[in-house]
Amino acid sequence: MASIDATAAGSGAVNAPYRMCRFTGLKVDQAAETLIKVNAVTAVIFLAIGGLMGLGVALTRWPAIQILPPEWFYLVLTGHGANVLLFWIIFFEIAVLYFASAILLGSRLAAPKVAWLAYVLMVAGALMANYAVLRGDSTVMFTSYVPMQASQWFYLGLIIFAVGALIGVMEFFATLVVAKAENTYEGSVPLVTFGAITAAIIAVFTLASG
Incomplete structure (x- = not known):
């Protein structure tokens, strides 16, 4: 383990533990590395949950099997949509931003x-949000507005998730400022980082607008 060289990184640099990647030669901040792994693994977990729900929906639509009872079909479909189209994507996006x-x-x-x-x-x-769906009173898919209202816990869960995601995106922008202030790179940002900036701006507008 080593520390960032304040002289090389700029006069305003703050010491932070990092390691050198033996494959790419990149300087890896260990706090960022841990958060990237945790967010990415969590994303895959929610993808797996949503995938299993999607499999249940698909098998139910197969007349020869119909694995789910009628009252569970739209409940599981709602959970599938939330986990696959919302939770896993944003967890993974936060990992990519870091x-x-x-x-x-x-x-x-x-x-x-x-x-x-x-x-x-x-x-x-x-x-x-998943708990609210599994309770059976939030089977609204992505039409969770009047007249198809879900449980208050479903809405509260989505709001808390959105606030957390917005904080994560703000952390990304703050890290860009730190990198610029401490001169950790020269010239313009890499193309991947530029793409991430674009995605982060879109995420802010999307999450803030609900």
Whole structure:
């Protein structure tokens, strides 16, 4: 384990633990690395949950099997949509944003504790929304508005998840500022980072608008 060389990184640099990747030669901030792994693994878990629900829906539509009872079909379909089209994608996007900022730019993560707060809020919100769906009173798919109203726990879960995701995106932007201030890269940002910036801007508008 080593620390960032303040002289090489800029006069305003802050010491942070990192390691050198033996394959790419990239300087990897260990706090960012842990958060990337945790968010990516969590994304895959929600993808697996949503995938199993989708399999149940598909097998139910197969007349020879019809694995789910009628009252469970739209319930499971709602859970499938939320997990596959929302939770897994955004968890994975947060992991990509941290990689495109802290890792590709050789920077420390701006505020790891804030990033962990974002993760906890996202997990809590996703679990709360899934709980509301499995209770059976939030079978609304993506039409969770009047006249198809879901449980208050479903809406609260989505709001908490969105707040956590927004905090994660803000952490990404803050890390870009840190990288620029500490001169961890030269010239313009890499193309992957530029793409991540575009995705982050879209995410802010999407999450903020509900």
